[in-house]
Amino acid sequence: MTNLEHKSGHNKPAQEKEFVKEITPKSVDYSQWYVDVVLKAKMMDYAPIKGFMAIRPSGFALWEKIQELLDRRFKETGHENAYFPMFIPHELLEKEAEHVEGFSPEVAWVTKGGDEILSEPLVVRPTSEAIICDFYSRWVQSWRDLPVLINQWCNVVRWEKSTRPFLRTSEFLWQEGHTCHRTEEEAEEEALKMLEVYREFIETEMAIPAVVGRKTEREKFAGALRTYTVEALMSDGRALQAGTSHNLGQHFARVFDITFLDQDDQLKHVWQTSWGVSTRLIGALIMVHGDDRGLIIPPRLATFQAVIVPILTKKDRERVLEAVHELNNQLKPHIRVKLDDREEYSPGWKYNDWEMRGVPLRIEVGPKDLDKGQVVLVRRDNGEKFVVPQKELFARLPGLLEQIQNDMLQKALEFREVNTRSGSDYEEFKHIMEEKRGFFLASWCGDPACEEKVKDDTKATIRCIVFDKKPENEECLVCDKKAKEVVYFARAY
RNA sequence: CGGGGCGUGGCGCAGUUUGGUAGCGCGCUUGACUGGGGGUCAAGAGGUCGAAGGUUCAAAUCCUUUCGCUCCGACCA
Numbered sequence: 337m338t339n340l341e342h343k344s345g346h347n348k349p350a351q352e353k354e355f356v357k358e359i360t361p362k363s364v365d366y367s368q369w370y371v372d373v374v375l376k377a378k379m380m381d382y383a384p385i386k387g388f389m390a391i392r393p394s395g396f397a398l399w400e401k402i403q404e405l406l407d408r409r410f411k412e413t414g415h416e417n418a419y420f421p422m423f424i425p426h427e428l429l430e431k432e433a434e435h436v437e438g439f440s441p442e443v444a445w446v447t448k449g450g451d452e453i454l455s456e457p458l459v460v461r462p463t464s465e466a467i468i469c470d471f472y473s474r475w476v477q478s479w480r481d482l483p484v485l486i487n488q489w490c491n492v493v494r495w496e497k498s499t500r501p502f503l504r505t506s507e508f509l510w511q512e513g514h515t516c517h518r519t520e521e522e523a524e525e526e527a528l529k530m531l532e533v534y535r536e537f538i539e540t541e542m543a544i545p546a547v548v549g550r551k552t553e554r555e556k557f558a559g560a561l562r563t564y565t566v567e568a569l570m571s572d573g574r575a576l577q578a579g580t581s582h583n584l585g586q587h588f589a590r591v592f593d594i595t596f597l598d599q600d601d602q603l604k605h606v607w608q609t610s611w612g613v614s615t616r617l618i619g620a621l622i623m624v625h626g627d628d629r630g631l632i633i634p635p636r637l638a639t640f641q642a643v644i645v646p647i648l649t650k651k652d653r654e655r656v657l658e659a660v661h662e663l664n665n666q667l668k669p670h671i672r673v674k675l676d677d678r679e680e681y682s683p684g685w686k687y688n689d690w691e692m693r694g695v696p697l698r699i700e701v702g703p704k705d706l707d708k709g710q711v712v713l714v715r716r717d718n719g720e721k722f723v724v725p726q727k728e729l730f731a732r733l734p735g736l737l738e739q740i741q742n743d744m745l746q747k748a749l750e751f752r753e754v755n756t757r758s759g760s761d762y763e764e765f766k767h768i769m770e771e772k773r774g775f776f777l778a779s780w781c782g783d784p785a786c787e788e789k790v791k792d793d794t795k796a797t798i799r800c801i802v803f804d805k806k807p808e809n810e811e812c813l814v815c816d817k818k819a820k821e822v823v824y825f826a827r828a829y
Numbered sequence: 830c831g832g833g834g835c836g837u838g839g840c841g842c843a844g845u846u847u848g849g850u851a852g853c854g855c856g857c858u859u860g861a862c863u864g865g866g867g868g869u870c871a872a873g874a875g876g877u878c879g880a881a882g883g884u885u886c887a888a889a890u891c892c893u894u895u896c897g898c899u900c901c902g903a904c905c906a
Contacts, residue, residue: 358841358855367900386898442905463906497830497904508906557906577906614906647865684866691866702865712865795902829906 359692361628366572367500373622374501377631377693387499387506391615394693395502397639398618399509403489405541405637406511406613409533415485415513420467422490423458428466431591435465438558442494444506460493465559465584465610468514469592476516476606479598483526484516484606502619503576503829510614516594516606520585523607527583530611531564534579542617543634543745544568544624545752546578547775547824549800554784557610561585567799567824569752570623573773575799575826578620581611619829624748625717631694632716634744635737640674642667642733643695645686647702648679660701663711663726671733673699691716696740699729717744756824762813765825769794775826777802779819781812789814790825799824 358376360368374380379395382388391399407417423446430436439462446458461467472484489511496506513530517523531548538544546566556563560582568578588594589605598604625632635641644667646660657677664675674695676686683700690698700712711729714721717740724732755774759765765776780786780798787798790813800823807819 365900371899382898384897438905492906494905498900498902500900504905510906580906612906616906645865649864650862653864679864682864682866682868684864684868686867687865688867700865704865 359628359630362571369626369628370619370623371501373626373630373692379618379622379631380501382501385506387496389501389505391509394639395618398621398633398637399615401637401639402541402613402617403511406533406537407487407489409537410487410511410513413485413529413533415487415515417488418486419488419490420461420464420471422461424461424464424467426457426459428470429459431466432559432588434587435559439463439494442496444493444495461490462492462494463610463612464488464490464492464512464514465588466592469588469594469608472514472516472606473592473594476594476596479518479596482516482518482596482606483522484514485526486515487511487513500619500829502615502622504616508615510612512610512612515609516589517608518596518598518604518606520607523585523609524583527562527564527581527609527611530609531566531579531581534566534581534611534613538566538568538578538617538620539745541634541636542621542624543636543741543748544578544620545745545749547800547802549802549824551580551800552784552787552798552823554787555797557582559584559587560610561587565800567826568620568624569755569775569826570620570829571626571751572623573755573827575775575824575828576616576620576623577799577828578617579611579613582609584608584610625744626694629688630692632744633694633696635696635741638694638696639672640695641672641737642674642697642699643686643690644673644675644699644701645683645690646675646677647683647700647705648677649703652703652706655706656701656703659706663699663701663729666730667733670730671737687714696737697733715740717747760810760813765813766794769796769825769827773827775799775824777822777824778813779807779810780821780823781815781817782820783812783815783817786812786814794825794827796825796827799826799828 359372362369377394378392380389380391383390443462444460446460447454475481476484491507491509493507496504499505515526517526535546535548538546546568548564548566551563551565557580562583564581565577566579567575570576586605586607588608594606595603596606622631625634644660644664646656648656660675660677664673667673687698694716696716698714700714705711710723710725712721713724756777757768757774758777760778765778768776791797802822802824805822807822810819811817812819
């Protein structure tokens with residue numbers, strides 16, 4: 337009941353007491369820390385329905401930023417946005433056998449419209465392959481109609497048994513790209529291209545280093561030929577699937593009859609891909625960068641990159657206010673800045689509040705600073721505090737924000753490297769999965785039985801099969817057969 | 830779906846063992862003094878104790894049923 341002691345404010349070191357007391361320290365209870373952060377930073381609130389949530393403005397702003405930055409990349413790679421219905425006739429979902437088997441346990445049903453019982457029950461989309469393929473079967477006739485490169489931003493519903501804010505909710509927001517191609521090679525290229533878009537986005541904008549690879553049969557998308565994945569390591573040593581890209585092959589094209597007449601006068605099925613990332617990315621952001629004081633948002637993704645906190649004393653109130661308003665106006669064209677000139681909160685209160693919300697940089701301006709022609713800067717990521725002459729501020733800010741972004745990535749990268757281990761000793765592996773977690777790079781024979789055994793023994797799963805890397809004459813980590821693949825193991829969310 | 834924890838002012842909790850006038854902290858309101866790391870003082874507002882049924886002179890407290898949340902597992906973005 338350490339947790340309760342903490343919450344009621346007892347038995348805490350004096351040092352900690354100075355800071356945000358509503359947040360349970362990571363070291364005490366990681367899950368509780370996560371929940372405290374999302375609630376206290378006003379990212380979300382629980383809905384009156386299990387597994388559902390409201391995404392509050394400060395959480396949604398992150399999603400908007402993610403949308404903006406990703407959507408730009410989708411457009412650059414030739415994709416267009418569209419929108420498809422939220423409801424899918426059940427018979428459509430049923431067409432692809434593997435697909436329906438994978439999703440039927442978690443679909444939500446609509447059986448009534450008003451007072452009338454529907455003759456054809458509908459399901460709320462858990463993903464849109466089925467309904468989109470139904471459209472594509474009509475839209476695609478000729479090789480001239482290919483490729484189809486469409487994306488949609490929407491919500492989906494999966495009736496989950498256990499849910500956690502952002503990481504797994506029954507309804508979540510995402511984007512799903514759905515493409516059709518003339519050849520297998522082209523589809524494969526598309527699937528890998530979008531995987532790389534995700535990886536690059538997550539690393540560049542979110543400052544989260546990610547490993548990419550292919551999913552095993554056990555872990556792949558229901559109905560896909562191959563599934564590729566972007567995996568990130570959270571600060572508790574568990575892996576999180578941050579994005580997926582599927583080569584669907586012709587599985588859906590066959591059952592939905594998506595055909596085109598090729599130049600050689602042959603009627604052929606298209607080759608398809610689908611790929612997506614969700615609001616789960618927000619969960620990843622929190623768990624990769626956050627600390628005991630709350631969120632830390634990388635500057636490129638931050639709604640506010642810097643917050644100006646004036647120190648308003650009775651005597652100097654007017655001139656400080658005037659100065660910060662001017663500073664705010666000067667900075668506005670160049671960085672996303674917020675002036676917190678509320679007078680009903682003390683500066684110290686604001687420091688804690690903005691730190692909890694993860695604003696990358698704080699700019700303090702008080703009477704002493706005005707006298708000396710300077711401002712005080714405090715970095716959220718490492719707490720570093722330094723004085724900058726006001727004249728230099730303008731020139732230094734962009735570089736400083738970039739520095740913070742880089743340092744955050746570097747820190748996450750180092751964490752991942754320290755927590756990526758490898759070896760061939762199964763006992764050691766079990767021990768590491770139990771004690772330290774993190775990624776474990778090892779060789780695997782390809783037998784699902786070994787994969788299953790690992791899961792039973794350690795709760796870890798194969799997160800992905802590493803691209804272009806084959807074991808050299810090694811045995812499988814689990815059995816004594818010859819290894820075929822190099823894989824990352826980890827306990828996952 | 831299994832196992833644990835929890836439902837009491839907006840939030841966090843005490844009170845339940847042993848039935849007897851609903852309490853504390855934070856937040857909120859008003860005012861004054863304050864203001865460089867969650868300020869101080871004063872005066873206030875706010876609760877059918879998750880719901881239903883039962884036992885009793887009397888139920889937050891005992892009994893039965895039920896609903897919800899949450900954590901951990903099994904299943905999944």
